[in-house]
Amino acid sequence: MAIVFLRIKKIACRERRDSLFILYTRPNCPLCEEAKLMIQLVQEDFPLDYEEINIETDDALHEKYMLMIPVLEKNNKILLYGNIGYADLLEAL
Template sequence: MNTIIKLYTRQGCHLCEQAMEILVDLQSEVPFVIEEVDIEKSDDLTERYGLMIPVVEWDGEEIQYGQVDKMFIYEALTTKK
């Protein structure tokens, strides 16, 4: 079963671009699939995440948002059972 990490983003968000770079970099160490979700395509997602993006979600749980930290995400992916 593939691990899927959702990354909630929007166009023109530099923090979102940085978060994507971090996730892509981590894929060489921890296998997972990135599913990018543009919050501007949904009023509900825009209302929910508008001030939080980028948001990294794994298995339905928001594991980090805003300034994404590579080590924090790595530890979350390698210690959660």
């Protein structure tokens, strides 16, 4: 019984992670703050779960995204980067 529960829990966690948007940011980034505000506006009308990750906490992420942030990603695919607007987010959904 416990094995079945663990499998269900792992599948649920994997599905949640797959449906989660990731927003790569860094401190003192005006475009990042603007992107978060746009996400909040979209969240008023549409479900949009996201996790914010600071690229400065990981050297590989910093090297990959330092010239692109903010970057919105889902399922390891970059959806938007740079100046992210409300209409852009709606299109990405």
